[in-house]
Every structure is written in structure tokens, then in C-alpha cells.
Amino acid sequence: MKESEKRRFPRLPAFSAALITQAGQGWLSEVRDLSQGGARLARPQHWQTADDKHYCIYFIFDQETxxxxxxxxxxxxxxxxxxxxxxxxxxxxxxxxxxxxxxxxDAP
Incomplete structure (x- = not known):
């Protein structure tokens, strides 16, 4: 881990689809990286910032996972x-x- 890296958990590159949901709304996205503490996802085109910052994220690896x-x-x-x-x-x-x-x- 780099000395300048101050994160509690190291990030691992990951490429999969994700569905971010909250209060009956959903946004498709792509996973950029993961760690034990969280994830970085691409900002969906029609993302709406909400006062409530709690979401459920469905990480989609394939039809069964x-x-x-x-x-x-x-x-x-x-x-x-x-x-x-x-x-x-x-x-x-x-x-x-x-x-x-x-x-x-190696996926984009």
C-alpha cells in the first residue's frame, strides 16, 4: 500500500454491473473498485442527490450471482x-x- 494512501481498507479494482436503489427508485451503474469498507461506482447519468444518504446496492455478477x-x-x-x-x-x-x-x- 502506498505511503500516501490513508484508507482503512485497500481498494481492489472490480468491474461489474450494479443497481443502486432507494425509496422505490433505481439507477444502473458500474462498479469501479471495492474494499472491505465500501465501493466506488460510476455516477449514473440521471442520478438524483437525496437528503437520505442510505441506499441498497445490488452488485450483479451474472444472472445467478x-x-x-x-x-x-x-x-x-x-x-x-x-x-x-x-x-x-x-x-x-x-x-x-x-x-x-x-x-x-481487464474489462474497461
Whole structure:
């Protein structure tokens, strides 16, 4: 890990589809990277910033492998969104990191 890196958990590149949901709305996105603590996703084209920063993210690896994780949006910019996974989901996060190992790391 780089000395300048101050993150609690190292980021791992990951490329898969994701569905961000909140209060009956949903946005398709792409996963940019993952860590034990959260994920960076591409900002959806029609993203709407909400006062409530709590979301459910469905990480879609294939038709049979979809993992839902509750997360809080902690960073927004024009290109991407940063999410922190909410506590109490260690098993789901472990499964998420495990499945991400099988995704083509050379994908755009």
C-alpha cells in the first residue's frame, strides 16, 4: 500500500454491473473498485442527490450471482460515487469480495 494512501481498507479494482436503489427508485451503474469498507461506482447519468444518504446496492455478477449490500453515499462528484458499507454485513461483504475475484479484471 502506498505511503500516501490513508484508507482503512485497500481498494481492489472490480468491474461489474450494479443497481443502486432507494425509496422505490433505481439507477444502473458500474462498479469501479471495492474494499472491505465500501465501493466506488460510476455516477449514473440521471442520478438524483437525496437528503437520505442510505441506499441498497445490488452488485450483479451474472444472472445467478447478485449480492445486495446496504450502504451510505459518502462522496459524490461528476464521475463517480463513493459508498461506505453499513455495519453488520460482514458475511455479505466477504461474499462480494470473493465473487469480484472471478470478474474479468481487464474489462474497461
Amino acid at each position: 447478485v449480492i445486495a449490500v446496504d450502504a451510505s453515499c459518502v462522496r459524490e462528484n461528476t464521475e463517480d460515487l463513493g459508498f461506505a458499507f453499513e455495519d453488520g454485513q460482514e458475511t455479505k461483504v466477504k461474499d462480494l469480495l470473493y465473487e469480484s475475484r472471478f470478474v474479468d479484471q
